[in-house]
Amino acid sequence: MLETKLIKNIAQIKIIRSNMFFSISVSCYYVDNMLIDTGPVASHDEIVRYFKDLPVDKLVNTHSHEDHVGNNFWFIDHKNCGPALAHKKAIPQITRAEGKYVKMSDYRVYVWGVPPSSAAVDIGTEVETEHYKFQVIETPxxxxxxxxxxxADQGWIFTGDLxxxxxxxxxxxxxxxxxxxxxxxxxxxxDFENLFCANGRIIEKxxxxxxxxxxxxxxxxxxxxxxxxxxxxxxxxxxxxxxxxxxxxxxxxxxxxxxxxxxxxxxxx
Ligand SMILES: [Zn+2]
Structure with a gap:
């Protein structure tokens, strides 16, 4: 299930995976034609339906976990926005480089699905969109x-799972x-006022x-x-x-x- 909301110029796309035993969610953020995280492949059809007619120029992954990179491949294939931008250490996992990625546990495969490999490159220190400039902060x-x-100018920070x-x-x-x-x-x-979490939490003040x-x-x-x-x-x-x-x-x-x-x-x- 997807729930969406708009805060300032930012769309939050909250993806909820649930059954009788669990309910868990992950959120992607779409701002100025840039998508921050692409959600799990287990929710592929819903993501595709939502983004079918929306332009995506840039793709960023906050980290390499499967609930954040699972639909990279579709955006790269259909929106011509690749490769994904990520920390250099995330690249082997996202591209599923032979012998260099960590296998997922059964539970994670069950809940999120195994992300198909996708192209990714080092994000560097800064990402620019048409109206905004985002500094990349390494946060292990x-x-x-x-x-x-x-x-910095808008006072926004996108914090993934930090x-x-x-x-x-x-x-x-x-x-x-x-x-x-x-x-x-x-x-x-x-200096920031608004914080956007991948678990769906948005702090507005x-x-x-x-x-x-x-x-x-x-x-x-x-x-x-x-x-x-x-x-x-x-x-x-x-x-x-x-x-x-x-x-x-x-x-x-x-x-x-x-x-x-x-x-x-x-x-x-
Ligand atoms: Zn994570």
Whole structure:
């Protein structure tokens, strides 16, 4: 299912994948004929229906995860807007370079589908559209090939899967806590008012404050995790005490859960 809304000159296309066991969404943003992320291939038909008559001149991927790059191939074939622009580290995954891409877990294949390969090149430091200029900010942490796009004059920042929410406690097992905090601190220094998240969240006012709140939350959590660990607590017990238990149906059998945050904090020592 797709839900769309328009904020300023930006269209949010929210793609919802759900069945009786789960409901999960990812959002693409369409601004000045540039598309930021292309959604999962599992929602291909809906995406095609939406964009059939819309011009797309540029394609950006915030990172290489399958829910962000799954329809690159269609836009490149039908809109002549390729190759996709992404962090240089994302290219092997997007192009599915022989022997260089990471295979997806069964759950991710089931929920999002396997993205067909597509052409991609290094985005560099800046992307220009007809009316706007976006600076590329390298923001590893959620994964190592993640970028944000910052439009300084408009006060917009597109944060992919970097921000998500002030108190997000679930974490990818491949994520890096220390890098995530550093990336959040990096964007907190920029001047912006509006923040656009790939999980659908849009902060329309004083978004920097929300980023600072997230940094504080993570650093407080880090202190508490270390304190309990030094007292001999097991990571599972630290999680239960500070973050609450993981859902019985923790997505992907632990690939995306609260325990990963605790473990990544401890690994950052
Ligand atoms: Zn992601």
């Amino acid at each position: 942490g959620h994964c190592d090939d993640h970028i944000c796009l910052w439009e 921000f998500l929410s002030e108190k997000a406690t679930v974490f990818l097992n491949s994520g890096d806590y220390k890098e995530l905090v550093n990336s959040l601190k990096k964007i907190a220094k920029l 004083d978004a920097r404050k929300a980023v600072r709140t997230k940094i504080e939350f993570l650093e407080q959590t880090e202190d508490q995790v270390r304190y309990l660990y030094d007292k001999g607590w097991r990571p599972e017990d630290i999680r239960d005490r500070l973050l609450g238990r993981d859902e019985r149906f923790a997505l992907a059998g632990g690939e995306y859960c609260k325990l990963n945050l605790v473990n990544s904090i401890l690994a950052a020592r």
